Amino acid sequence: MTFVVTSNCERCRFTDCVEVCPVDCFHGDQTMLYIDPEECIDCGACVPECPVEAIYDESELPEELFPWQSINAKRAASLPVIMEKGEPYPGAEQRKKELGFST
Template structure:
């Protein structure tokens, strides 16, 4: 089992989860974070730290977020590791309640 960052993180990119990760499995993109499934040790510390509720255990992943399994795996290969908390975007709180944000994901 591993943990997956899903759509709720897009344009919110709170980094509270990064700070508690003991193995530096998070990678940062322009407006989204992902988890490297090969590094994640399934500790679940990040889940409760995410204000947007964007992180799920793969076994509890809602079906509509299935594409995020391969997306996390793919994007962690090219995005840099993030291992320290940083400020969320100024409009993160506004984006937290927006649904269906996949079209806003920036990969480069």
């Protein structure tokens, strides 16, 4: 099993999850983060840290989000590791509000 970052992270890229990851399995581009399934140790520490509930245990991934498993694997392999909390995507707080999460 592994954890999967899904579409709620797009245009948010909050990095609270990165700080608690013991194995540095998060990779990122300018708009979101991805989990490398080869590095993830399935600890789940990242899940409660995500302010937009974008991270799922793959065994609990809703069917409509299944494509994110392969997206994470593919994108993580070609992107740099993100090991420190950084600035979220510009407009992330507005996107968070649009997704129905309080700011």
